[in-house]
Amino acid sequence: MDVANEQRTGMIVSAVGHGGFLLWALVGGFFNAPDTRTTVMTSEVSLMSSEQFAALQAAAPKATTAAPDAPSMPKAGSETPPEPPKPEPQAKPEPKPTPEPEPQPEPDPAPEVTEITPPEAQVSDTPPPPITSPATEPAAMVSPTISQKPKPKPAPRVAPEPTEAPPPDAVVAEDTKPQQAPDEAAKPDQPVEEPKAATAPPESGEVLKTEENKDNEPASSAPVASSRPKQKPAKPAPAKEPAEEPAAPTETEVAQTTEQTGADQAGIDSALADAMAGEQAEEASPGTGVADNGPPMTSGEKDALVLAVKACWNVGALSTDALRTVVTVGVTMGQDGRPDAGSIRLIEASGGDDTSTRQAFEAGRRAIIRCTKDGYPLPAEKYGQWRELEVVFDPSQMRMK
Amino acid sequence: MPRPDCFPYFLAPAPLAALPRYLVPTKGISAMLRTLCLAAALMGSAALSAMPALAQGGPLRITITDGVIEPLPFAAPVFTDEGGAGELAAAITQLVAADLEGTGLFRQIDPSAYIGGTSFDAPVAYENWKAINAQALITGAVTASGGRVQVKFRLYDVFSGQPLGEGLQFAGTEADWRRMAHKVADQIYGRITGEGPYFDSRVVYVSESGPKNARQKRLAISDYDGANVQYLTDSSTIVLAPRFSPDGNRILYTSFETGFPRIKLMDIGAMASKSLADLQGNMTFAPRFSPDGSSVIFSLEQGGNTDLYGMSLRGGGINQLTNSPAIETAPSYSPDGSQIVFESDRSGTQQIYVMPAGGGEPTRISFGEGRYSTPVWSPRGDMIAFTKQNKGRFHIGVMRTDGSEERLLTSSFLDEGPTWAPNGRVIMFTRESAGSAGGAQLYSVDISGRALRAVPMKGAASDPSWSPLLP
Numbered sequence: 038m039d040v041a042n043e044q045r046t047g048m049i050v051s052a053v054g055h056g057g058f059l060l061w062a063l064v065g066g067f068f069n070a071p072d073t074r075t076t077v078m079t080s081e082v083s084l085m086s087s088e089q090f091a092a093l094q095a096a097a098p099k100a101t102t103a104a105p106d107a108p109s110m111p112k113a114g115s116e117t118p119p120e121p122p123k124p125e126p127q128a129k130p131e132p133k134p135t136p137e138p139e140p141q142p143e144p145d146p147a148p149e150v151t152e153i154t155p156p157e158a159q160v161s162d163t164p165p166p167p168i169t170s171p172a173t174e175p176a177a178m179v180s181p182t183i184s185q186k187p188k189p190k191p192a193p194r195v196a197p198e199p200t201e202a203p204p205p206d207a208v209v210a211e212d213t214k215p216q217q218a219p220d221e222a223a224k225p226d227q228p229v230e231e232p233k234a235a236t237a238p239p240e241s242g243e244v245l246k247t248e249e250n251k252d253n254e255p256a257s258s259a260p261v262a263s264s265r266p267k268q269k270p271a272k273p274a275p276a277k278e279p280a281e282e283p284a285a286p287t288e289t290e291v292a293q294t295t296e297q298t299g300a301d302q303a304g305i306d307s308a309l310a311d312a313m314a315g316e317q318a319e320e321a322s323p324g325t326g327v328a329d330n331g332p333p334m335t336s337g338e339k340d341a342l343v344l345a346v347k348a349c350w351n352v353g354a355l356s357t358d359a360l361r362t363v364v365t366v367g368v369t370m371g372q373d374g375r376p377d378a379g380s381i382r383l384i385e386a387s388g389g390d391d392t393s394t395r396q397a398f399e400a401g402r403r404a405i406i407r408c409t410k411d412g413y414p415l416p417a418e419k420y421g422q423w424r425e426l427e428v429v430f431d432p433s434q435m436r437m438k
Numbered sequence: 439m440p441r442p443d444c445f446p447y448f449l450a451p452a453p454l455a456a457l458p459r460y461l462v463p464t465k466g467i468s469a470m471l472r473t474l475c476l477a478a479a480l481m482g483s484a485a486l487s488a489m490p491a492l493a494q495g496g497p498l499r500i501t502i503t504d505g506v507i508e509p510l511p512f513a514a515p516v517f518t519d520e521g522g523a524g525e526l527a528a529a530i531t532q533l534v535a536a537d538l539e540g541t542g543l544f545r546q547i548d549p550s551a552y553i554g555g556t557s558f559d560a561p562v563a564y565e566n567w568k569a570i571n572a573q574a575l576i577t578g579a580v581t582a583s584g585g586r587v588q589v590k591f592r593l594y595d596v597f598s599g600q601p602l603g604e605g606l607q608f609a610g611t612e613a614d615w616r617r618m619a620h621k622v623a624d625q626i627y628g629r630i631t632g633e634g635p636y637f638d639s640r641v642v643y644v645s646e647s648g649p650k651n652a653r654q655k656r657l658a659i660s661d662y663d664g665a666n667v668q669y670l671t672d673s674s675t676i677v678l679a680p681r682f683s684p685d686g687n688r689i690l691y692t693s694f695e696t697g698f699p700r701i702k703l704m705d706i707g708a709m710a711s712k713s714l715a716d717l718q719g720n721m722t723f724a725p726r727f728s729p730d731g732s733s734v735i736f737s738l739e740q741g742g743n744t745d746l747y748g749m750s751l752r753g754g755g756i757n758q759l760t761n762s763p764a765i766e767t768a769p770s771y772s773p774d775g776s777q778i779v780f781e782s783d784r785s786g787t788q789q790i791y792v793m794p795a796g797g798g799e800p801t802r803i804s805f806g807e808g809r810y811s812t813p814v815w816s817p818r819g820d821m822i823a824f825t826k827q828n829k830g831r832f833h834i835g836v837m838r839t840d841g842s843e844e845r846l847l848t849s850s851f852l853d854e855g856p857t858w859a860p861n862g863r864v865i866m867f868t869r870e871s872a873g874s875a876g877g878a879q880l881y882s883v884d885i886s887g888r889a890l891r892a893v894p895m896k897g898a899a900s901d902p903s904w905s906p907l908l909p
Contacts, residue, residue, distance in 0.1 A: 339500055353506070359632045381598070426497055426499075432503075
C-alpha cells in the first residue's frame with residue numbers, strides 16, 4: 038500500500054507536474070511568440086550606425102555562437118507568419134522555446150540556457166537580425182532603382198537613328214528609347230549624350246546662324262524641323278527599295294523598327310516587303326510598256342540626283358522675295374548625264390513677282406549646271422526616263438524667318 | 439477593337455510622321471494588327487500618289503527643298519584702264535568688290551587665282567572662270583579725262599555662260615568716284631540677289647568723343663561705309679537721334695541747346711537749323727518724318743506724361759495722337775503713311791504697338807519675353823525692326839508687321855536704335871561696349887542675321903539714321 042500510495046502520489050505529482058508543464062508550455066508558447074515580435078519591433082526602431090554595428094560585431098564573439106539560433110528566429114518572425122511555426126513547436130521543439138520563458142519556474146534545467154538567454158534578451162542577438170533586415174531594406178531601396186533601370190532599358194531599343202532626332206525632350210525621347218536596348222542595356226546616360234551631339238549638327242547646318250543664336254539655340258521650333266530631314270539621308274543605308282515617294286520613306290522606317298521590335302513583326306516585315314514588291318510590280322509593268330525608257334528610276338537613283346543638285350543650289354545670295362518663290366525648272370539631259378545648258382527653262386513659278394522669279398530661276402539654273410562637271414549619277418540604261426528632267430526648287434524651308 | 443483603330447490610319451495619312459510611336463509597343467497581337475493596318479494604309483497612300491506619276495509618264499520630276507547657304511563666289515578682275523584712269527581703275531574695282539563682300543552674300547575669289555587676262559570688250563572665256571568656280575564675273579572699264587570719270591561694267595553668269603543684264607556706264611566727277619563704284623556695286627547686287635540697291639547712300643549719326651561720363655556729341659554724316667565724313671554741328675551741346683527726311687535733304691534731331699530736349703530741323707544743304715515747335719517748358723523728342731516729308735511725328739512730355747503728337751511742317755498746329763497715362767514714344771510711320779508703330783509701357787513693360795496714322799486704338803504686336811523698344815518700319819513695309827532687352831542682354835531683331843516671325847539678329851551688352859537700309863535688307867544700329875572706357879560703334883547686319891560687321895566710322899558713333907538712296 039505504501040508503495041502503491043507512494044506510486045500513486047508519485048503519479049499524481051508527475052501527472053500534475055507534467056500537466057502544469059504542458060500548460061506552461063502552451064501558455065509560454067503564446068507568450069514567446071509575442072515576445073519575439075516585440076523584440077523584432079524594438080530592433081526595427083533602434084537606430085544602428087555602422088560604427089555601432091561594427092562595435093557589436095567586435096564585442097559579440099558569444100553572440101556569434103548564439104547567433105545561429107537567432108537567425109532561425111528572425112526568419113520565422115520576419116517573413117513567414119508566426120503562426121505556422123507554432124504548431125510544430127508544440128510537437129517537439131518545446132524545449133527550445135521553453136528555456137527562454139521558463140527560467141523562472143524551472144531553475145534547474147534552465148541554468149545553462151539562462152546564461153544564453155540573457156545575451157539574447159540584451160538584444161545583442163536580436164540586433165543582428167534587425168541589421169540584416171535594415172540590410173534588406175536598403176536592398177529594397179536598391180531594387181526599386183534597379184526596377185527603374187529596366188524601364189530605360191526597354192526604352193532605348195531603337196536608338197541609333199532616332200538619336201539624332203530627339204533634341205526635343207519628352208515625346209521624341211520616348212519613341213527613341215526603345216531602340217537603344219539592343220545596343221547597351223544598363224547605360225541610361227549615354228543615350229542622353231548622343232542626342233545632344235546629334236542635335237548640334239542639324240541646327241548649325243540648317244538654321245541660319247546669327248549672332249543671337251550662334252551660342253545657344255533658344256528657338257524651339259528650329260530643331261524639330263531640322264531633325265526630320267536628317268533621317269532621310271539615313272534611309273539609303275537600309276537600301277530598301279520600297280521607298281519611292283514621300284510616303285515611302287516612312288515605310289522603310291516602319292520596316293526597320295518592326296525588325297527590331299521582335300520576331301512577331303518579322304511576319305509584318307515580310308508582309309510589308311511582299312506588299313511593296315507587289316506595288317513595284319504594278320508600277321514597273323506600265324513603265325516597261327515603253328521600250329526606250331527602260332525600268333523606272335528607283336528612289337535611290339532619284340535621291341542621288343536630288344543630293345547632287347541640292348549640293349549646288351546656293352540660296353545664300355537670294356533676295357527675301359526670291360526665297361518665297363517656288364520655281365520649276367525644266368532641262369533636257371544628254372546621255373552622258375550632263376544637262377544641255379541651253380535647254381534650261383522656267384516651267385512654272387509661284388509665290389513671287391517677275392524679279393524674284395528670275396532670281397530664283399537663275400539660282401536653280403546655276404545649281405543644275407554647276408554640279409555636272411562629270412555628269413549626274415544617272416543610270417544610262419534608263420536614259421529614256423530622265424532625258425527630260427523637271428526640278429522643283431522649293432526654298433520654303435530655307436527661308437529665313 | 440483593333441478593327442476600328444484601323445480606320446483613322448486609312449483616313450488620315452497625315453500622322454505618318456508619328457509612325458514610330460505606334461510601332462514601338464510590342465504588346466502582341468494588337469500591335470501587330472495596328473502595324474498591319476498601318477502597312478495597308480501606307481500602301482494605299484503610296485498607290486494613290488503613284489497614280490499621277492504613272493498617268494503622266496512625262497519628264498522625271500524631282501523636288502529640291504534644301505540647298506546650301508553660302509556667299510556667292512565672284513571674280514572681279516581689275517577694270518580695264520581705257521585712258522587716264524590710272525590707279526582709279528583699281529580703286530573702283532576694289533570698292534565694288536568691298537561693297538559686295540560687305541553684304542555677306544558674296545565672296546571675292548582671290549585675284550591671284552584668275553586664269554588668263556581679261557579685257558572689257560573681249561569675249562569671256564567662261565571655262566577659265568568655271569575652273570576656279572566663279573559663279574559671277576564682273577568686268578569693267580574706266581575712262582578719266584579732265585576731272586570727268588566714266589565707268590562701264592558687265593556682269594556674267596559664268597555657269598550658264600550668259601550675261602546678267604546689259605552693260606551699264608556711269609559718268610561723274612573724279613571726286614565722286616566712290617559713288618560711281620557704289621552704283622556699279624548696287625547694280626550687280628540687285629541683278630544677282632534681286633534686292634534693291636543701297637550702297638549709294640549716306641548715314642547721319644552722332645559722333646562721340648571723350649569718356650562716358652563727359653561725352654561730347656555732334657552730328658555727323660558720311661557714306662554708308664563710313665567714308666566722306668562731314669560734321670553738321672559742333673560739340674557745344676548734346677544732340678540725339680538724328681533722322682533723315684524721306685528726300686535726304688533735311689534732318690530732324692533732338693538738341694539740348696536750351697538745357698531741355700527740343701526737336702530741331704536742319705537743312706543739310708544750308709547747314710541751318712531751327713527749332714521745330716515752340717513749346718516752352720515741354721520736352722519734345724523722338725521725332726520722325728512722315729513718308730511724304732510733309733509732317734513730323736514725335737513724343738511730347740507734359741506734366742510727367744508722354745504721348746505721341748503729329749505736326750505739319752507747312753505751318754499747322756500739333757495734334758495729339760495718343761492719350762494714355764503710359765509713356766508712348768519712338769513712333770515710326772509705315773512706308774505708305776497709313777500706320778504708326780511705336781513703343782508704350784501701357785501693359786506694364788515696354789512693348790510695340792501699331793495704330794492708324796491719325797490716331798486710334800493701338801494694337802499690340804510684340805508678345806515675346808523681355809522689353810521691346812525703338813520700333814522702325816522697314817522701307818519695304820514688310821517688317822519692323824526693334825530693340826529687345828531680355829535677360830540682361832540687348833538684341834536687334836525683326837518681326838513681321840503683325841508681330842509674327844520674330845527673329846533676333848544680334849546679341850550683346852548693349853545694342854539699340856536700328857535703322858533700315860534703303861532696300862529694307864540691311865539694318866544698322868548702335869553697339870556699345872561695357873565699362874567706362876567702352877565706346878559706341880555702328881554695326882550693320884543682314885536681316886538674315888548674317889554679315890554682322892562694324893561700320894568703319896571715324897571714332898565712336900551712335901544713333902545712326904540711314905538716308906534714302908542717293909539720286
